Amino acid sequence: MIRAAIVGTGGIAGICHIPALRAAADRAVIVAGVDVDAVRVKDFCDEHDIPSAYTDLEEMLAAERPDLVHICTPPNLHASQAVTCLNAGAWVLCEKPPCLSLAEYDAIAAAERDGGPYAAVVYQQRFGSAARHLRRLVDGGELGRPFVALCQTTWYRDLDYYAVPWRGRWSTEGGGPTMGHGIHQMDLMLAVLGDWVEVRAMAGLLDRPVESEDVSMATVRFANGAMASVINSVLSPREESRLRFDFAEATVELTHLYGYSNENWTYTAAPHVAAERAAAWRTPPTDVPSSHTAQLGTLLDAYERGERPETSGAGGRRVLEFIAALYKSAFTAHPVRRGEIDAGDPFYRAMNGEP
Structure with missing residues (x-):
């Protein structure tokens, strides 16, 4: 059984991620929930019969050693949490947007390893x-x-x-x-x-x-x-x-x-x-x-084979680069070509081109 944890126990976790994991109950089991709000995470875990509740991500990773972590927190937390999970050896399924910039996305990708762990984005x-x-x-x-x-x-x-x-x-x-x-x-x-x-x-x-x-x-x-x-x-x-x-x-x-x-x-x-x-x-x-359920099935397949999921790496970056280019074109009133936004471009580090 693949051991899964959920980080961020707000609306999207209960509406989409819990049903997806329940539909895959023959392959995955939810071992923990994490949220900075101690009352909310306890209520969430009680409601969904999840055995362990935590208010600290690193504590959960050390204690539970999950195989897969669903990240359902606000977008500004995604990059750091994804990297933390990957460094602990856990695969990641991260809600959209995966992070705030191409720079953050590339930092997530740098923490991946051949054969896993990988970080996939929810593009259901x-x-x-x-x-x-x-x-x-x-x-x-x-x-x-x-x-x-x-x-x-x-x-x-x-x-x-x-x-x-x-x-x-x-x-x-x-x-x-x-x-x-x-x-x-x-x-x-x-x-x-x-x-x-x-x-x-x-x-x-x-x-x-x-x-x-x-x-x-x-x-x-x-x-x-x-x-x-x-x-x-x-x-x-x-x-x-x-x-x-x-x-x-x-x-x-x-x-x-x-x-x-x-x-x-x-x-x-x-x-x-x-x-x-x-x-x-x-x-x-x-x-x-x-649905999240349809996507999770393919992610679990990739995990079991040790293969890169479709919405990780270049497969997850393409739309983010497109969005960065859209914003750059809108802010500069100039056309933007694919590959133009490199590490020296202000729109690489922020979608609005600001420090």
Whole structure:
């Protein structure tokens, strides 16, 4: 059995991580919870029948020696906690955003070792059966060349949401909806279309009383020639998450909010495509919703094989570099190319380019 611990016992731990671990109860057991709030962690552990509660991460690591640690704390704590876990020999599954900057991400990666431990990021939108199915079709050339894409995260967050002290601040959240909300859809867009090469963006603080943006927009060019439009917002009363991909052979669309199943995807074949061929595209063999549960299963597989998880290393860094480039383009009013933000660039150490 894989021994798992949860660090940070707020909402996301109970809503997403506990169900995922319970679904994998034949492979993993939760041995401890950690939170700086002694009352909250005790209540959490009592509620979920977790045997040990701690208020100190290093104490828990020394006493319990977990194989896997789920990090569910605010973003400004992710990097230091991930490195601490990796140095103790524990694999990590870290909530998004994985950290506040590319510099922090590279520090996490430097603490990994060949064969493990590795630190994976929660990018659960990649792991639904419909997304897996689309990626197989794209990789196999079934849909032809990609031409155009739309990536939309238009959500609504009110003033009560931003009453939580760490939200909406560069030093604790790393950015606004681009970093904390749209990251899921953008990660899935990149998983489908591959490497991006150039981004041009704008960001604005239009209404919410925060430091970071509440809206961002970008245009993107990919290495394969495709072009995409991206929008991230927390000002949209009718909330929606949407992706659209126009290929030579078909338009593929996903419309949902926080998670999808197969029925949320539609395929519209080009006029020259035979109906039988189009029907095969639309029908994945199984229906696995996008979720922490779906992603955790693949992470446990990687752990058992001693292989790098899909959302660690370069697989987890790609969308973070894209977000850094989006912010840099928005702040400087210049296009930014992939690979441009190196260790000497101010946007390497902070998403807003400040010390």
